[in-house]
Amino acid sequence: MAASRFPVEAGHIMMFARAIADTNPVYYEDSAGSTEVGEVIAPPTFTMASAQFEPDHILRPTKGRPWLGSGREPTGVPRSDGEGGTGLHAEQHFTYHRPLRPGDVLTAETREGERWEKEGKRGGVLTFSEIITDYRDQEGRLVVTSRMVGVQTERAPGEQV
Amino acid sequence: MALSRQDLSVGSVRESVVVDDLTRTQLVMYAGASGDYNPLHTDEVFATQVAGFPGVFAHGMLTMALSGKALTDWVGDGRLRTFGVRFRGQVWPGDTLTTTVTVRALDQVDGEPVADLDVVTTNQAGEVVLSGTASASLDA
Numbered sequence: 001m002a003a004s005r006f007p008v009e010a011g012h013i014m015m016f017a018r019a020i021a022d023t024n025p026v027y028y029e030d031s032a033g034s035t036e037v038g039e040v041i042a043p044p045t046f047t048m049a050s051a052q053f054e055p056d057h058i059l060r061p062t063k064g065r066p067w068l069g070s071g072r073e074p075t076g077v078p079r080s081d082g083e084g085g086t087g088l089h090a091e092q093h094f095t096y097h098r099p100l101r102p103g104d105v106l107t108a109e110t111r112e113g114e115r116w117e118k119e120g121k122r123g124g125v126l127t128f129s130e131i132i133t134d135y136r137d138q139e140g141r142l143v144v145t146s147r148m149v150g151v152q153t154e155r156a157p158g159e160q161v
Numbered sequence: 162m163a164l165s166r167q168d169l170s171v172g173s174v175r176e177s178v179v180v181d182d183l184t185r186t187q188l189v190m191y192a193g194a195s196g197d198y199n200p201l202h203t204d205e206v207f208a209t210q211v212a213g214f215p216g217v218f219a220h221g222m223l224t225m226a227l228s229g230k231a232l233t234d235w236v237g238d239g240r241l242r243t244f245g246v247r248f249r250g251q252v253w254p255g256d257t258l259t260t261t262v263t264v265r266a267l268d269q270v271d272g273e274p275v276a277d278l279d280v281v282t283t284n285q286a287g288e289v290v291l292s293g294t295a296s297a298s299l300d301a
Binding site: 019 | 180204220
């Protein structure tokens with residue numbers, strides 16, 4: 001999971017800002033000039049959109065690859081019994097070195113962090129794993145670090161124990 | 162407008178409604194903009210029949226982004242140094258979320274004034290859906 005080239009674009013920032021229902025003028029080209037910053041910057045969670053620039057991002061329908069979601073069937077990737085678990089986002093942490101601006105071209109480099117297990121409330125083991133991503137700008141300077149903690153459940157939420 | 166050190170004291174609180182009656186279309190917009198097309202968030206058939214959830218629910222990162230708006234609306238733009246959260250509960254279409262930001266400490270980091278903040282987002286039932294911390298640079 002890494003993007004070798006993540007160009008930060010004003011139109012993409014606008015779409016992202018709309019998607020998070022944030023009308024802050026600093027995210028829109030026609031109004032950013034009147035803000036304290038004076039130009040468009042990206043919202044704090046914008047680096048998540050680097051998923052758009054990962055060539056093989058698993059959560060994007062791709063021609064020739066069965067898709068998890070529904071079409072003719074409820075899923076294109078049927079699972080066998082006992083595989084009822086779901087992957088969810090448990091924690092997300094960002095460290096910022098400077099705001100991102102249109103024109104930045106970032107690279108994202110990921111590495112695995114720690115891994116641990118916990119007994120879930122509804123029974124079943126929860127497996128947590130960390131992924132750390134360093135986003136660097138076109139000059140190689142670190143601009144944002146992301147630490148994501150994912151959790152994999154053993155069973156689906158409605159499944160009988 | 163960015164905050165200066167004098168505008169804040171430890172214990173200062175600001176509460177804002179960050180989404181009122183979350184729509185499924187907002188989830189579609191977030192999927193499209195972020196590139197996270199996990200069908201749990203936009204595909205009711207998959208979410209209910211395959212994954213076993215009562216319906217589609219919000220991306221955790223949408224809840225974080227909505228909560229982040231409460232932060233940037235208060236501390237100003239481009240001021241955050243850190244922002245980290247735990248996702249504590251699912252957010253469903255129809256939910257109304259309120260984010261409460263509290264000043265936990267006021268510090269100096271590298272000679273610069275910094276506010277350490279607690280961030281908690283709750284739904285209309287008062288259940289915590291997200292909690293975390295942030296730090297932001299202030300004007301001197």
